[in-house]
Amino acid sequence: MIFAPRSWPSRPGFAMTTRIFPATGRSIGSPDREDFAQVERHVCGECVHEADRRRVLARVAESRRRSVGLPVGMEGPGRLLLDCGPGVLARLRSTNSENGWPRVDAIAITHFHLDHWGDLVPWVWGTMWGLGRDYEKPELWLPPDGREELAAFGTRFGTPDMFTRVFVPREYTEGEAFEAAGLELTPVRLPHYTVQTYGFRVSNSRRTLAYSGDSGPSQRLAKLAEGVDLFLCEATLERGELDGEPRGHLSAEEAVEAFEASGAQRLLLTHRPQELALDDGLEQARDGLEVEV
Template sequence: MRITVLGGCGAWPVPDQGCSGYLVEHGGFRLLIDPGYGTFQALLRTTAAERVDAVLVSHGHPDHCADLNPLLRARALGPDPCAPLPVHSLPGALGPVLALDSPHMLATAYRLAEFTAGHRFAIGPFTVDARCTPHFVPNAAVRLAAGGSTLVYTGDSGPSPQLDALAAGADVLLAEATFVERVVPDSDSPHLSTAWQAGRCATRTAVGRLVLTHLWPGTDRSAARSAARREYRGAIDVAEPGLTIEPG
């Protein structure tokens, strides 16, 4: 399994990187997870639009799915016809982004495959387990397994026993860390996480490596890493474009 970060900024893109976006590859299969604002150009620096084999979206906020639109446009309107792209999401999550164009324009570009959190399913060579975790809209944290390696991605999530159960023993935990030590405002604390909380989760679940992502624009990356380090002694990365990890 090979994980390439396309973007790791929360809420909106900044000049040096887009929002959430991750390319996960195994056995020649390319799975794009969360094509958020500003990630399509980063994807094109890694592979061609027509070489993406499937998409998985954690939830419907645009910083996690807005660039599904240019990806589908490139596949539908480009010179080489593409097979419909399987797009996996929770029910109804992608309605707004899929409605950006007239239905007939992208009708042959994708095949929507909605899943229910709590069930196991397959995407190419990946076995996927999904759990609902707390956020402002329905969010699916996912555990991907292939070739003896495991990746757990939180999407956007507050602390949750469901997340702890999903992450147990994973090789890599790709964890939302919007804030460094304290969620602001306090009323949002059930729905978002900090780098410090991500470190605690990584220790509780004995993961092999922690990758902090979805940092609020302008956050000091070294401060986020230091907050996580107080709770977790394993390897820690902060997601930024081009970061590549091969678990195991």
């Protein structure tokens, strides 16, 4: 389903309706209220039909524990999932499934922290012995050396080839665009403690969004989100000084700084515990929120 706020504060020149989310100016917006109005019914990634209009569609699956999964769709057959943390598969099965199992054409993983890839494991079991066996293998895009990482995990689980049985593993290269599920993705290296981590720019012919995954403060965030229609940026911390060294996460204030430096049109904060309050005018991703760009 596509859900849209009934009322959406915006800066001058930015129009927001319950049906279409045009990005004609820069906005840091938040709904006046928690309820959302259903405006159209589509499963994640299916085409959104409107004459002569192509749009990127982002649907956020975020738990209170900050497990991350971001389905992205465009007009056309492709369905892309950015990250696949614990609980994401169950959410997709309950809301975006065909015969009880989600059809996804490609999954792109930002890094190997469990909250960003952990549901690949039940995805494997559900495909090998459950409903997923009737579907084609999705592409699985991984950071450099990611196939070796997955093979090591599979060995620990007692099935070294478990991931290659279910997915078609591929590795991306920093700064080099690749195509997945009919969309163009460009990975940008970001700082996240000592873990190899990337954010993604995701584009079709008309719209672009940026997804930070996990990141500490960096000028590369502004490069990642330069001029995009929607910037999905993590804001895990209440205050930046609560983080360790090297840094691995952002506060909301730091995320806003990256947004303002990027020239992006709109900011949506992700990977943040629901218990942490936000200043008025900031928008936080919530489980099941669906955004049309």
